[in-house]
Amino acid sequence: MKLKFYGAAGEVTGSNHILEGDGVSIMIDCGFFQGVKVCDDKNNDKFPYNPAAIDAVFVTHAHLDHVGRIPKLMNEGFKGKIYSTPPTREIAKLMLEDTLRVIAREAKVDGHEPLYREDAVEKAFVHWEAIPYDKEIVFKDDLRVRFRDAGHILGSAMIEMTHNGKKLIFSGDLGNSPSPLMPDTALLSDVDFLVMEAVYGDRVHENLLERANRLKEVIEETVARGGVLMIPAFSIERTQDLLFELNEMVEGKKIPEIPVFVDSPLAIKVTKVFEESKAYFNKEIQDTIRGGDDIFKFPKLRFTERSQDSIAIKDVPNPKIIIAGSGMSNGGRIMHHERNYLSDPKSTLLFVGYQAVGTMGRALQEGMKSVRIFDEDVLVRAKIVTIQGYSAHKDMNALLEFVTAVGDSVKKIFVVHAEMGAGLFFAQRVRDYLGIDTRVPKSGDVVEIDF
Numbered sequence: 001m002k003l004k005f006y007g008a009a010g011e012v013t014g015s016n017h018i019l020e021g022d023g024v025s026i027m028i029d030c031g032f033f034q035g036v037k038v039c040d041d042k043n044n045d046k047f048p049y050n051p052a053a054i055d056a057v058f059v060t061h062a063h064l065d066h067v068g069r070i071p072k073l074m075n076e077g078f079k080g081k082i083y084s085t086p087p088t089r090e091i092a093k094l095m096l097e098d099t100l101r102v103i104a105r106e107a108k109v110d111g112h113e114p115l116y117r118e119d120a121v122e123k124a125f126v127h128w129e130a131i132p133y134d135k136e137i138v139f140k141d142d143l144r145v146r147f148r149d150a151g152h153i154l155g156s157a158m159i160e161m162t163h164n165g166k167k168l169i170f171s172g173d174l175g176n177s178p179s180p181l182m183p184d185t186a187l188l189s190d191v192d193f194l195v196m197e198a199v200y201g202d203r204v205h206e207n208l209l210e211r212a213n214r215l216k217e218v219i220e221e222t223v224a225r226g227g228v229l230m231i232p233a234f235s236i237e238r239t240q241d242l243l244f245e246l247n248e249m250v251e252g253k254k255i256p257e258i259p260v261f262v263d264s265p266l267a268i269k270v271t272k273v274f275e276e277s278k279a280y281f282n283k284e285i286q287d288t289i290r291g292g293d294d295i296f297k298f299p300k301l302r303f304t305e306r307s308q309d310s311i312a313i314k315d316v317p318n319p320k321i322i323i324a325g326s327g328m329s330n331g332g333r334i335m336h337h338e339r340n341y342l343s344d345p346k347s348t349l350l351f352v353g354y355q356a357v358g359t360m361g362r363a364l365q366e367g368m369k370s371v372r373i374f375d376e377d378v379l380v381r382a383k384i385v386t387i388q389g390y391s392a393h394k395d396m397n398a399l400l401e402f403v404t405a406v407g408d409s410v411k412k413i414f415v416v417h418a419e420m421g422a423g424l425f426f427a428q429r430v431r432d433y434l435g436i437d438t439r440v441p442k443s444g445d446v447v448e449i450d451f
């Protein structure tokens with residue numbers, strides 16, 4: 001069989017891999033390249049293969065860098081089925097519908113046709129089947145595929161394929177277990193080939209307790225200064241993790257009750273999917289919910305879906321907390337709040353997620369003193385804080401543990417979803433510590449495997 005790497009190879013985004021041979025051609029993920037713009041120009045490039053020749057697409061999870069180009073695949077002739085877990089299907093629908101607005105706006109600014117329109121998104125979901133974890137799908141020639149829990153975000157999965165008595169895993173993104181809400185990453189065994197992410201292949205996160213303490217400190221400091229705490233957050237998982245932790249802190253009287261706004265229509269919709277998918281939470285959370293606690297509801301929390309409610313947030317006296325998208329400050333309502341409060345030395349901008357190279361979030365995180373928002377120069381006087389522990393990804397040590405646990409059977413590892421430096425660093429570590437043949441493919445690489 002051949003493994004073909006077309007995206008997230010030597011970089012973090014644009015996830016797109018193909019397994020081909022023995023009369024089948026199976027794609028894993030078809031995501032956006034993301035960077036300066038929500039929808040990077042590279043997404044406009046024609047696929048370097050014939051989408052009509054692909055039999056099926058397996059989707060690891062609903063993040064846009066894993067699903068963003070699926071409607072484009074429909075437009076360019078893909079006719080097969082799309083498979084994912086049920087929550088991934090639901091959240092991907094919300095994400096892609098939301099993306100339509102963004103790509104239409106960006107296309108207008110740049111003066112070209114949008115990457116795709118509503119009809120392509122609708123078509124994708126006609127072909128999109130939801131399959132629960134661990135249920136096998138059988139292809140011709142005894143190729144079996146199933147979803148295993150990756151513990152990354154709601155519904156996230158590793159793709160496990162067996163063929164000729166061998167096992168191949170596409171990890172998708174691997175969860176930062178133990179996660180507040182998600183189950184731990186499923187344990188694997190007898191794996192022969194591993195295509196795995198290493199976004200944080202060269203970094204170590206703060207642990208859960210440290211991150212909760214840090215969040216508490218940042219809130220206390222902002223309250224003491226009478227400022228605004230702005231948290232750019234991804235709509236999936238990060239927002240819900242934050243709500244869960246704020247819920248604990250407020251109800252446990254560990255922080256003062258101050259207004260908390262979730263100012264993102266998408267995050268509000270995704271939070272509803274979370275509320276309807278309780279069976280996908282870890283056991284502890286399921287028990288908590290059964291015990292009667294609504295984990296996404298506490299005093300002074302407000303969901304501001306309508307834009308007039310969002311605008312009215314600035315009339316609410318400080319201190320207050322605003323959670324809004326986009327997570328990398330490259331669009332979304334957070335930009336309005338950043339324009340209003342970045343120049344205020346009493347306020348704080350808190351990063352709890354990955355900031356891609358080229359985004360305003362990355363520039364601010366690296367200490368930029370002035371930024372341009374909506375044709376306005378804004379001086380940065382607010383405190384800039386980063387808490388790494390909120391990552392939904394395994395860090396270097398956890399990734400290494402993941403490989404160690406999979407064990408002696410692994411013959412080859414392909415490191416994807418990592419900036420080149422992090423990928424090479426992690427690959428070297430795996431070779432040094434575990435002696436496994438590990439490489440970092442580049443985009444366009446084709447590798448023959450005995451699978």
Ligand SMILES: [Zn+2]
Nearest residue numbers: 061063152173
């Ligand atoms: Zn992800």
